[in-house]
Structures are given as structure tokens and as C-alpha cells.
Amino acid sequence: MDHVTPASGAGRSPARHRVSGGRRRRSSVARLSALGIGGVVAASSLSFATVSAQSGGTFDPMACAGKVVRIALVDGERDDFGLRDKEAEIEAATGIDIQLTTMALGQLNESLAQNLRAPESAFDIIHTIGFNVAGTAGAGLLEELTPYLNDASKTPADYDFADFPAGQLEYTGYFDVESGEFGGDQLYLIPGIHSGSVLLFYRSDLLGGEGQPPVPTTWAEYLATAQQLTTDDVAGSAMVGANDVSGFLVDWYSRFITMGGQLTTGSKADQTLNTNLTSPEAVAALQNMIDLLPSSPAAVTSYGFTEAMDAFMTGRVAMWPAWATIAGALYGPDSPVKDTVAVAPMPAEDGNPRGVRGGWGLGIAKNLPQENKDCAWLLLTQITSKEFEKYQVMTYQTDPNRISTGSDPEIVAALPYIPAAVGAIESAQILEVATIPEAFEVVGAVAREINLALTGAQDAETAMANAQAAAETILKAGGHLAE
Amino acid sequence: MRTAHPLHTRRDILLLISPAAAYLVLFSVFPLVYSLGISFFDWSPTTSSFTFVGLDNYAMLARDAVFWQAAVNTGILVVASIAIQVVLGTALALFFDLHLRGSWFVRGVLILPMLLTPVVVGLMWRALLNPDWGMVNWLLGELGLPKPLWTADPKLALVTLVLVDSWQWTPFIMVIVFARLQALPRDVFEASAVDGAGRIATLRQVTLPLLAPAIAFAAVFRSIDAFRSFDVVFGLTYGGPGRLTTTLSFYAWETGFSFTRYGYASAISYVMVIVATVAFMVLAARLALRRADAR
CATH class of the missing domain: 3.40.190.10 (Periplasmic binding protein-like II)
Known part of the structure; x- marks a missing residue:
């Protein structure tokens, strides 16, 4: 060219x-x-x-x-x-x-x-x-x-x-x-060239079959299934536990919205836009992730998207909520798990499976x-x-x-x-803060607190309180929330 | 009768220095002045804002917890890594001054890390320290030792950053000190031997004082370099876990190029410039870097 x-x-x-x-x-x-x-x-x-x-x-x-x-x-x-x-x-x-x-x-x-x-x-x-x-x-x-x-x-x-x-x-x-x-x-705009949301990828040889645990449909079931499937060789679950925006977008937000959480209230027009990161749903979503740590690979807090995919592709993980875009690689002819991978909608506490759009x-x-x-x-x-x-x-x-x-x-x-x-x-949900130019900054700030909580440096409540403070600072600086 | 050298005319001199001067003005002076200017603006292309805010960006820095955490992280990185590098680099230089057989080869190999681009060093060590399949944890496992989460453990991440930085830049100190060692007058050592000084006494009373200007130069040079560490952080930890390895340079980059808040990012950078300049002047004065003191 x-x-x-x-x-x-x-x-x-x-x-x-x-x-x-x-x-x-x-x-x-x-x-x-x-x-x-x-x-x-x-x-x-x-x-x-x-x-x-x-x-x-x-x-x-x-x-x-x-x-x-x-x-x-x-x-x-x-x-x-x-x-x-x-x-x-x-x-x-x-x-x-x-x-x-x-x-x-x-x-x-x-x-x-x-x-x-x-x-x-x-x-x-x-x-x-x-x-x-x-x-x-x-x-x-x-x-x-x-x-x-x-x-x-x-x-x-x-x-x-x-x-x-x-x-x-x-x-x-x-x-x-x-x-x-x-x-x-x-x-x-015309949607293109690709869209995207999240799916639950799982090992079809470990769950969903005869005599095996069913594919979880709620986050409580997901936790229980992960605990049940965890052995010395296989971790029940993987997530993006590192300092990475996918930890927020895929793992935390999917839990949060189906637990009844609403990320923002108010309006940027009248400078009342604020996040609800200290809400019970916000804390519960993070706590669910923390509770999964014993059923996750030992190094999950250093897992970005690539590391989590490595773990799943090498058969060391039973379930992994991830961006749907990875499906092509998991099902591809060179994939070591192409014969044992399956997908399901994301679990949802409210019965309405959906993830971030x-x-x-x-x-x-x-x-x-x-x-x-x-x-x-x-x-x-x-x-x-x-x-x-x-x-x-x-x-x-x-x-x-x-x-x-x-x-x-x-x-x-x-x-x-x-x-x-x-x-x-079709069922995905638009991230509420996506209408403000500082969306990435808010997501990044919350993702960092989630990461710190997963490392054990702070508990879920403290992490979300810190995330709320960071988000408020960004919203105020952007003029979306009055001082 | 004295004839004027053709290069002695004012016009010729100006002509000859003009390319270098133009280069400096275009690529050093202009960006410095320009970024100083925009540090007084609230400028973000994503919001089309370009508003003069005076010193507001600097005032905001004083209240910005992330900025202060980045400042502390940067301070720890500079002090710890320079201390390690000076001690190890000097020790290596003294060792190689023994001129043991094959030492030229080892010396050459040790210099290799500093030839690598820091972002490559960061990515390379990220792979080596990967807790699942990295070579370091594999070796530790083979030896029956615990396998740490080098970049994910909040207590270890900054230490890992210091160690990786030291791995790359200790050879720099070694090279400077070793070069100075080769240039030291041998009669001083002969005199100290005649006076009955032992090895330790010679090292403390003769060698190290003579090496002091070179060590000081290398330490100051490396301090400035470590103060603006970005690439290795980007490649190794991306500032995490949380903000525990975020340095000032990384924060300025993230603010400017990820969040497109150019004015605020410029203010962070200018604080760095001021701190680095003042620190350099103080260090230069105290560590006798000036030519007159070095004699």
C-alpha cells in the first residue's frame, strides 16, 4: 500500500x-x-x-x-x-x-x-x-x-x-x-464495523451436561458453581482482576446492573449528575468478585484480558465472563479448547441477562x-x-x-x-456515564479501586467509597456536578 | 599586518550557529514555552474547551490526591533505585578494576540492559515475572520457594519497579565509575601502600574520595532520568495495582493523552520541571559538580 x-x-x-x-x-x-x-x-x-x-x-x-x-x-x-x-x-x-x-x-x-x-x-x-x-x-x-x-x-x-x-x-x-x-x-451513525457486549464462556466438559452442575443463571449461582468446580488443576472462574478498565466494564458492571444497580442519577444539564458507587448494589457486585478469589487462579489480580484468555485457553479455568469478541479465537481451528468451549448469556440476579453495550x-x-x-x-x-x-x-x-x-x-x-x-x-445496556467526555476517566478511576480491593489492600465498602470520591472529583472538574 | 580570519566576522559566526540555534528554539524552547502557556488553560479537545484559568490547574494539583501519591511514588523510586544503583554500580566497577581474566566479556554483557529501550525492558520483565508462566516464578517454584505476585501485590509492585529499573541502569553507574577508576593517578595508591594503608583504608581514604565526582555526576544524571520514569512503568505495571506505581510522568501522560486534559497535564509536567531544576541546582552545589570543585 x-x-x-x-x-x-x-x-x-x-x-x-x-x-x-x-x-x-x-x-x-x-x-x-x-x-x-x-x-x-x-x-x-x-x-x-x-x-x-x-x-x-x-x-x-x-x-x-x-x-x-x-x-x-x-x-x-x-x-x-x-x-x-x-x-x-x-x-x-x-x-x-x-x-x-x-x-x-x-x-x-x-x-x-x-x-x-x-x-x-x-x-x-x-x-x-x-x-x-x-x-x-x-x-x-x-x-x-x-x-x-x-x-x-x-x-x-x-x-x-x-x-x-x-x-x-x-x-x-x-x-x-x-x-x-x-x-x-x-x-x-450507522452501527459498524463491529458491535460488542459480554458473554459467559464455559467449559462444556465440566458443566451444563448430564450429571454436571448446570450453567449458572444468577451471580449467586455463579459463585457457588465456581466453588464447586475448583480443583487443584482447574479454577472455577476467571476475571480481569488487574488494573484494567475491563475489570469494571465486564466483571463489575455486569453484576451491578443485574443486581438492580443504577450507575448515575441526576442530569449533567443542571449539574446534578452523580454516580451511585456507594450503593448496596455497587458494594455487593464487588463483594461477589472478592468472594470468587479463592475459586480463581492464584494470580488473577494480575490478569488483564490477555492473561485471563491464556488461562481459559489452556484449560485452567472453568468459567469466564468476557467480551464476546474473543469467541472467534476460542472457537477457532487453532484453539486448544475449541471442542470444549460453550457460551451462555451473562448471569443476572434480576433474571434479565445483560452486560455493558x-x-x-x-x-x-x-x-x-x-x-x-x-x-x-x-x-x-x-x-x-x-x-x-x-x-x-x-x-x-x-x-x-x-x-x-x-x-x-x-x-x-x-x-x-x-x-x-x-x-x-440485543439485550446490552449503555453505560450511563458514556454521554460525558470524561467517561473513560471515571471508568479508569473506579477500575483502579476495584483492582486494589481484589488485591486485599481495601475492603469492598472502602473501595467503592474511594471510587465514588474519585468519580465526584472528575464530574465536578467536568462541570457535570456542582461544587 | 594581521588579517581577519574568514570565520571571525560576526555574520559568519551567526550563520554557523544558526542551524543549532534554530533546532534548539524549535524543539526545546518553543515546546517549553508553549506547554507553560497551556498550563494556564483548561484545554480539552474532546470538550472543545480552551479557557484561560490562570493558576487554577496548579491550585487543583495541590488538592489532587493522585498527584501527591504519584509524587511520593516517584520520590521512592528515585531514592531507592539510585541508592541501589550507586552502591552496586560502584562495587561492580571496583570489581572489574581487578582486571580478572575474562572480565572484559562479563563487563560487556552487563552493559547490554542499558542499551534496551525502557518500554521493552518493562514488557520483557512483565513476561518474565508473569505469575503463571514467567521464568522467574518457574525457577522459584523449582527451588521450592514461594511464587510472589510481583506486579499485582500492593506491597511488592513498587519494589519490583525499583528492581527492574536498577537492573537496567546499574551498568550506567558502573561504566562511569569504571572509566574514572582507569584515569586515577597510580602514584597516589603507591604512596598509600608505602604508608602502610590496607585495602579497606585505601578504599575509604583514597579511592572513594577520588571517585566522588564521578559517582556524584552519575547519581545526579540518573536521578533526573529516574524522576521522569514513564516507559518502564507503562510496560511493567501500567501504574498499578491501583495507583501504587503511578509516577508523575505516567500521571501526566495519562491525564494528557488518555483523558485529553492538556492544560492540567502541562501543569503536572511544569511542576516536574521546576522540582527537577531546583533539585539539580541544589545537588550540583552540594555534590561539588562544578569544574573548580572537581579539581
């Missing part, structure tokens, strides 16, 4: 990749489209229904032939892999020259913050994590997509928008700019000429189509975005965990 210099904008010089084969091929695509044969090439080589099915409407897949569309995607989450594979086909089908830039999460957020506020963004399509939706869509920096979606000349007739889970659309789709809250009826959205920068926005939308419909999602999920096992993915026989046969993953995504 060629490195190209950003044409404009205030990007912080990330590694910028041209996905296409360079100027020669771009010229070829333009020439083909000019001759009217681009669509023929596309129809013969692609399964993209968005292109091949456009015979009756006024939608023209080649409307942007010869144009450049610049995409900024996150790096390290395999979201760019499918696009890199399919780039030639999409370019042939649309005549668009795709320029892809990938950046690490922090760099991406920083780059977006600057680009979206520049006179003109250097990126047409931007990728934003749910935690940053308030900072992008909420700040009025993204183009509203509803008019594009409702315009038959701009959207492929078979673009199945209703196939996106409502909860995912509420998180990485709609945003109410006025109130600064998720949801509403203004669409700024994760995932990303794709939007269009507002500070662009209209032509760029139209072409960005055209490309957006291609990379969020059912066909693209199927390829991406099947090939790279990323978390699905569409309901239909969970019932596609071919996908389910290849990836048996997918229905559970889609179920988890």
Missing part, C-alpha cells in the same frame, strides 16, 4: 494508507466507469446485492465513479481487515477510490476531535467508539444521515436498515444533540462539500451491508451488528456462538 500525504485537515500525521492499488488502477476504474462497464465488472464479481439489485430504482452505484472517499478506522480491532480484502471489489462496483487510514483508539479520537472542527475534515467517513459518540455526534460535528437513508436515489433499495438491533442504534446510531443523550430520532459507529463529517458527503454515504451503505457484515464476521469473527447475522445458517454453522452474541448485543 502506498503512503499518501493527507490532502487537507488537521490530522496528526497518522500512517495513512491508500487501500487501492494507486493512481494507475484508480484511472482504470474511472475509465471503466466512463465506458459504462464498471457495473458489469462488479455484477460479475461481487455478491453485493446493493449493486446488483439496483435495476428498478434511481439509485446509481456508479454515481461517485472516480471520486475519492477517505475513511478513518480504528486499528487493532480487525475492523479494517474486511475492507482491505473487499476494497478492489467495492471500488470496481462503485468506481470510488477508497483511502483508508487506521489509527489506535487514542490517536483516532484525538484526530477526529481536530478534523471534525477544522474548516474541512481530512476524512469523509469517520469511525467512533460508543464512548465518543457524545463528543462527535453530540457536539454537532456529524452529518445527519436520515435524509440520505430516506432518499431512494442515494440508498440501495435492499439496504435493510431495520436489521440493526434497536439497542445498538440507540448507542451508535441516534443521538439527541439537544439533551446530550443517546437515542432520539436524529440518525448520525460496546461497539462502534460509522458517520460522515459535517464539514465537507456536499459531493463528498453523498459519496461517503454511498460507500457507507456498502461497508455496512448484510453481505459485507457476513464476510467480515465469517472471516474475522468480529462481533455482529445485524440481527439477521444471528440466524444465518451458514454463519451459525461456522460460528456456533453467534446467536448468543447477537442475543447479548
Whole structure:
């Protein structure tokens, strides 16, 4: 891939990749489209229904032939892999020259913050994590997509928008700019390229079968089952016990919300937003984690996501609540546990299994000429189509975005965990503090106190009191809570 | 008749020093002044805020418990690691001054750690100290010894950080002291031998006083370096457990680049600059680093 210099904008010089084969091929695509044969090439080589099915409407897949569309995607989450594979086909089908830039999460957020506020963004399509939706869509920096979606000349007739889970659309789709809250009826993002939530992974040879303990459905049962399964060779449970945000998001928050906990009360609008980290549910959620320590690997307090996965993959752990995104690796052909791994919904004390909602959205920068926005939308419909999602999920096992993915026989046969993953995504809950820019800071501060409690340096009550104090300091500094 | 050297004209001199001066202004002076400026602002790109707040960021530091914990952690790291490194480094230098057979090879191997990037050292030791499959705990297990949670135990994490830092930088002290040892005048030692001084007396009364300026230089240099420790913390402990190994540099980085509070992060950094500058000046004065004192 060629490195190209950003044409404009205030990007912080990330590694910028041209996905296409360079100027020669771009010229070829333009020439083909000019001759009217681009669509023929596309129809013969692609399964993209968005292109091949456009015979009756006024939608023209080649409307942007010869144009450049610049995409900024996150790096390290395999979201760019499918696009890199399919780039030639999409370019042939649309005549668009795709320029892809990938950046690490922090760099991406920083780059977006600057680009979206520049006179003109250097990126047409931007990728934003749910935690940053308030900072992008909420700040009025993204183009509203509803008019594009409702315009038959701009959207492929078979673009199945209703196939996106409502909860995912509420998180990485709609945003109410006025109130600064998720949801509403203004669409700024299309969920993609992957969503995410949490699942309970377990050893099917140790539980759930004949004569074995049943798969736990509440956190009390989870604790009892973990104690029952613990032997010298196998720990009943694993968690992210290290100083890591996943310890908060996956382990603590899943317990907290299904024990009846509500993370925040009040409103940032009137500076009364505050966390409820000293509530009985908050303390009980942490206590459940502390009670599990004797049934966990001895070194669990130094376990980040990678270490916990190592322990589970080497058969040293019976149950592990984790991000659904790891399922692909656990079920993969090289996985030592591929024949003994199974998934279930997260346990829930209130009978309603759910975990934190994760995932990303794709939007269009507002500070662009209209032509760029139209072409960005055209490309957006291609990379969020059912066909693209199927390829991406099947090939790279990323978390699905569409309901239909969970019932596609071919996908389910290849990836048996997918229905559970889609179920988890449909029932997931948005982290209440995700609407404030300091969300990561609050999560990090609480995660540190959880980690210290797990090491034995403080009890659950003290840890949550310290977490509350830290969160209040952050909320006050951000102007969300009056002094 | 004396003719002017072509380089003696004012214009030539200015021309020759201008690249270096431009480099300094662009990459040292400007960032320093710029970051000092933004330390007086509440600046966060995620909230589009850029508000002049005067000394508020510095006032907030005084009330910030994490800042004070990071300051204490940094202090412990500097004092403990420099003490270990000075003692061990000097001892190693004296040992190698015996010029035993093959010592050149051992000396070369010992220098290797300081050639590594600190973040690599952090990650490497994180793997070596992994409680499940790390080599250190495996060895301890084979010897029938307990296997500590090196980076997860609140009582051990900062000690581990000090030990890893010492592993990497003791060779630096050794190299400086060893070089000075080679340059010491031999007649002084001959004179002390003639006077009947034993090995210990020679070490205490002759060798160490003569080495003092070199040891002081190495200690001050390393202190400044340890004071701004970031990479090894990032790779080894990520500031945890809790905040128990968070250093000032790590906190400044996290505040600036994870939470995008640039103004506050700059204030943390400036406090560090001031502390380091004052400490260096005091140490330089007390430890006789000035040329006149070193003679």
C-alpha cells in the first residue's frame, strides 16, 4: 500500500494508507466507469446485492465513479481487515477510490476531535467508539444521515436498515444533540464495523451436561458453581482482576446492573449528575468478585484480558465472563479448547441477562462539500451491508451488528456462538456515564479501586467509597456536578 | 599586518550557529514555552474547551490526591533505585578494576540492559515475572520457594519497579565509575601502600574520595532520568495495582493523552520541571559538580 500525504485537515500525521492499488488502477476504474462497464465488472464479481439489485430504482452505484472517499478506522480491532480484502471489489462496483487510514483508539479520537472542527475534515467517513459518540455526534460535528437513508436515489433499495438491533442504534446510531443523550430520532451513525457486549464462556466438559452442575443463571449461582468446580488443576472462574478498565466494564458492571444497580442519577444539564458507587448494589457486585478469589487462579489480580484468555485457553479455568469478541479465537481451528468451549448469556440476579453495550459507529463529517458527503454515504451503505457484515464476521469473527447475522445458517454453522452474541448485543445496556467526555476517566478511576480491593489492600465498602470520591472529583472538574 | 580570519566576522559566526540555534528554539524552547502557556488553560479537545484559568490547574494539583501519591511514588523510586544503583554500580566497577581474566566479556554483557529501550525492558520483565508462566516464578517454584505476585501485590509492585529499573541502569553507574577508576593517578595508591594503608583504608581514604565526582555526576544524571520514569512503568505495571506505581510522568501522560486534559497535564509536567531544576541546582552545589570543585 502506498503512503499518501493527507490532502487537507488537521490530522496528526497518522500512517495513512491508500487501500487501492494507486493512481494507475484508480484511472482504470474511472475509465471503466466512463465506458459504462464498471457495473458489469462488479455484477460479475461481487455478491453485493446493493449493486446488483439496483435495476428498478434511481439509485446509481456508479454515481461517485472516480471520486475519492477517505475513511478513518480504528486499528487493532480487525475492523479494517474486511475492507482491505473487499476494497478492489467495492471500488470496481462503485468506481470510488477508497483511502483508508487506521489509527489506535487514542490517536483516532484525538484526530477526529481536530478534523471534525477544522474548516474541512481530512476524512469523509469517520469511525467512533460508543464512548465518543457524545463528543462527535453530540457536539454537532456529524452529518445527519436520515435524509440520505430516506432518499431512494442515494440508498440501495435492499439496504435493510431495520436489521440493526434497536439497542445498538440507540448507542451508535441516534443521538439527541439537544439533551446530550443517546437515542432520539436524529440518525448520525450507522452501527459498524463491529458491535460488542459480554458473554459467559464455559467449559462444556465440566458443566451444563448430564450429571454436571448446570450453567449458572444468577451471580449467586455463579459463585457457588465456581466453588464447586475448583480443583487443584482447574479454577472455577476467571476475571480481569488487574488494573484494567475491563475489570469494571465486564466483571463489575455486569453484576451491578443485574443486581438492580443504577450507575448515575441526576442530569449533567443542571449539574446534578452523580454516580451511585456507594450503593448496596455497587458494594455487593464487588463483594461477589472478592468472594470468587479463592475459586480463581492464584494470580488473577494480575490478569488483564490477555492473561485471563491464556488461562481459559489452556484449560485452567472453568468459567469466564468476557467480551464476546474473543469467541472467534476460542472457537477457532487453532484453539486448544475449541471442542470444549460453550457460551451462555451473562448471569443476572434480576433474571434479565445483560452486560455493558460496546461497539462502534460509522458517520460522515459535517464539514465537507456536499459531493463528498453523498459519496461517503454511498460507500457507507456498502461497508455496512448484510453481505459485507457476513464476510467480515465469517472471516474475522468480529462481533455482529445485524440481527439477521444471528440466524444465518451458514454463519451459525461456522460460528456456533453467534446467536448468543447477537442475543447479548440485543439485550446490552449503555453505560450511563458514556454521554460525558470524561467517561473513560471515571471508568479508569473506579477500575483502579476495584483492582486494589481484589488485591486485599481495601475492603469492598472502602473501595467503592474511594471510587465514588474519585468519580465526584472528575464530574465536578467536568462541570457535570456542582461544587 | 594581521588579517581577519574568514570565520571571525560576526555574520559568519551567526550563520554557523544558526542551524543549532534554530533546532534548539524549535524543539526545546518553543515546546517549553508553549506547554507553560497551556498550563494556564483548561484545554480539552474532546470538550472543545480552551479557557484561560490562570493558576487554577496548579491550585487543583495541590488538592489532587493522585498527584501527591504519584509524587511520593516517584520520590521512592528515585531514592531507592539510585541508592541501589550507586552502591552496586560502584562495587561492580571496583570489581572489574581487578582486571580478572575474562572480565572484559562479563563487563560487556552487563552493559547490554542499558542499551534496551525502557518500554521493552518493562514488557520483557512483565513476561518474565508473569505469575503463571514467567521464568522467574518457574525457577522459584523449582527451588521450592514461594511464587510472589510481583506486579499485582500492593506491597511488592513498587519494589519490583525499583528492581527492574536498577537492573537496567546499574551498568550506567558502573561504566562511569569504571572509566574514572582507569584515569586515577597510580602514584597516589603507591604512596598509600608505602604508608602502610590496607585495602579497606585505601578504599575509604583514597579511592572513594577520588571517585566522588564521578559517582556524584552519575547519581545526579540518573536521578533526573529516574524522576521522569514513564516507559518502564507503562510496560511493567501500567501504574498499578491501583495507583501504587503511578509516577508523575505516567500521571501526566495519562491525564494528557488518555483523558485529553492538556492544560492540567502541562501543569503536572511544569511542576516536574521546576522540582527537577531546583533539585539539580541544589545537588550540583552540594555534590561539588562544578569544574573548580572537581579539581
